[in-house]
Amino acid sequence: MDYDLRAQPARATTDADGRSVPDASTERWFQAVAQGFHDARMRPRGLDVAVRAAAADGATLRGAYLTDPPPLDLDPHTPVATFISFDKTLNVGGGRLLPLHMITDVTVRPTHRRRGLLRQMMTTDLTEARDAGLPMAALTVSEGSIYGRFGFGAATWLRHISLDTSRRFGLRDEASGRVEMVDPHACADVVRDVFERFHARERGSVDRPSWYPEWVTGRYDPTSDEPDQRRRAAVHHDGSGTVDGYVSYRVEQDGQGPRQLAIQDLVTASDDAYLGLWQFLAAVDLVENVTFSRAPMEDPLEFALADPRLYSVTRLEDVIWLRVLDVVAALEAREWVQDGSVLLGVRDAMGMAEGTFRVEVRDRRAEVTRSDREPEVVLDVTTLGSLYLGGVTVRTLRRSNRFEGTPDALDRFARLMELPTRPYCVTRY
Numbered sequence: 001m002d003y004d005l006r007a008q009p010a011r012a013t014t015d016a017d018g019r020s021v022p023d024a025s026t027e028r029w030f031q032a033v034a035q036g037f038h039d040a041r042m043r044p045r046g047l048d049v050a051v052r053a054a055a056a057d058g059a060t061l062r063g064a065y066l067t068d069p070p071p072l073d074l075d076p077h078t079p080v081a082t083f084i085s086f087d088k089t090l091n092v093g094g095g096r097l098l099p100l101h102m103i104t105d106v107t108v109r110p111t112h113r114r115r116g117l118l119r120q121m122m123t124t125d126l127t128e129a130r131d132a133g134l135p136m137a138a139l140t141v142s143e144g145s146i147y148g149r150f151g152f153g154a155a156t157w158l159r160h161i162s163l164d165t166s167r168r169f170g171l172r173d174e175a176s177g178r179v180e181m182v183d184p185h186a187c188a189d190v191v192r193d194v195f196e197r198f199h200a201r202e203r204g205s206v207d208r209p210s211w212y213p214e215w216v217t218g219r220y221d222p223t224s225d226e227p228d229q230r231r232r233a234a235v236h237h238d239g240s241g242t243v244d245g246y247v248s249y250r251v252e253q254d255g256q257g258p259r260q261l262a263i264q265d266l267v268t269a270s271d272d273a274y275l276g277l278w279q280f281l282a283a284v285d286l287v288e289n290v291t292f293s294r295a296p297m298e299d300p301l302e303f304a305l306a307d308p309r310l311y312s313v314t315r316l317e318d319v320i321w322l323r324v325l326d327v328v329a330a331l332e333a334r335e336w337v338q339d340g341s342v343l344l345g346v347r348d349a350m351g352m353a354e355g356t357f358r359v360e361v362r363d364r365r366a367e368v369t370r371s372d373r374e375p376e377v378v379l380d381v382t383t384l385g386s387l388y389l390g391g392v393t394v395r396t397l398r399r400s401n402r403f404e405g406t407p408d409a410l411d412r413f414a415r416l417m418e419l420p421t422r423p424y425c426v427t428r429y
């Protein structure tokens with residue numbers, strides 16, 4: 001079967017109500033994504049949000065189209081495979097933001113799977129990104145077994161937590177600042193501003209696609225295609241009255257069972273705001289349990305509680321998978337805290353990051369150069385992606401047989417890669 005692989009931007013006009021109306025090919029592309037993820041067909045408000053965001057983000061919509069569609073095909077002009085990418089930034093620590101090539105909406109119609117369509121789209125997309133000078137690519141995954149073969153390694157993780165906020169709840173010390181409830185549908189500017197400050201300070205954070213404020217504020221609810229009328233929000237003010245954190249949540253009830261407060265998004269630019277918002281959430285009456293599926297792996301809340309056993313981790317989830325495209329640019333931008341050097345051999349089945357590199361760190365900055373010498377430590381590019389932000393250590397991956405190298409070289413590499421904290425990415429996309 002022959003396929004025509006094409007790429008296009010998101011194209012739309014604006015109607016009298018200011019709504020984005022996609023052209024036919026753009027709408028078909030988004031409807032193919034909805035089908036690929038078994039979602040309902042997209043309706044006008046959802047298309048408005050998705051298309052407007054894709055246009056604002058300068059996204060490339062890739063599709064595979066049948067050159068010879070059979071009669072009674074679903075729609076001969078609808079792609080049988082989709083893949084979207086756009087460029088934003090990754091916080092790599094040390095106050096630096098690295099350009100990041102972000103990939104999502106990867107689908108292949110069941111009748112065309114396992115014929116290499118994903119591989120073709122991925123190879124074209126990553127090659128173009130590397131040729132355009134992007135040092136790193138990222139995606140989130142539906143299944144853990146798909147993307148290692150393309151050089152991606154899991155790099156950040158989130159905790160799903162459940163907090164008992166019954167009468168036993170209390171913080172060891174009262175949180176500072178002040179919390180007020182706000183109209184969730186009217187706080188998009190606050191959401192953008194607080195996230196920007198979070199993104200600037202937190203290693204591991206990826207910048208958010210442009211649709212995010214619509215979802216965080218509940219102005220768009222994918223399940224109803226309408227504003228979410230159950231959404232509530234609160235903001236935290238610091239001592240000077242500046243907003244430095246927000247929470248967006250819903251209170252849900254299963255039949256006559258107990259009510260549960262489910263946090264949709266909680267982002268803060270300070271530790272006071274984080275604990276202050278939790279103190280507020282725990283004080284919401286008629287609710288005895290709060291859930292949050294985006295908590296950091298090292299969560300200050302757990303240790304701020306008078307009784308840490310009120311805090312349970314219900315699941316761990318890998319979030320961002322990284323793929324190094326340019327070893328020199330990526331490693332030179334990274335945060336380093338230990339001086340030292342190593343000759344690193346990177347293996348890459350796609351050839352993009354393959355080579356031997358001398359990494360020399362002095363005064364928290366790395367100088368990275370290609371080398372013809374024998375590497376001291378050899379690793380796969382997927383392992384480099386997992387190590388990059390410090391989400392996992394060399395010591396652990398050594399025990400998983402992820403390296404070749406002498407004990408001495410591996411000890412040196414382990415010290416060199418050390419970072420003081422684990423990364424925190426609060427964004428799924």
Ligand SMILES: CC(C)(COP(=O)(O)OP(=O)(O)OC[C@H]1O[C@@H](n2cnc3c(N)ncnc32)[C@H](O)[C@@H]1OP(=O)(O)O)[C@@H](O)C(=O)NCCC(=O)NCCS
Binds near residue numbers: 141
């Ligand atoms: C996942 C999906 C995009 C794969 O597309 P595809 O066109 O069938 O993939 P390809 O034929 O290009 O396969 C590429 C490689 O990935 C492997 N692969 C594909 N899907 C896989 C899966 N679900 N699990 C493990 N391996 C998988 C193939 O075996 C092949 O391996 P090889 O090249 O080493 O031999 C497709 O099955 C799909 O649309 N799934 C539902 C939506 C989804 O999960 N999307 C991913 C969102 S992150």
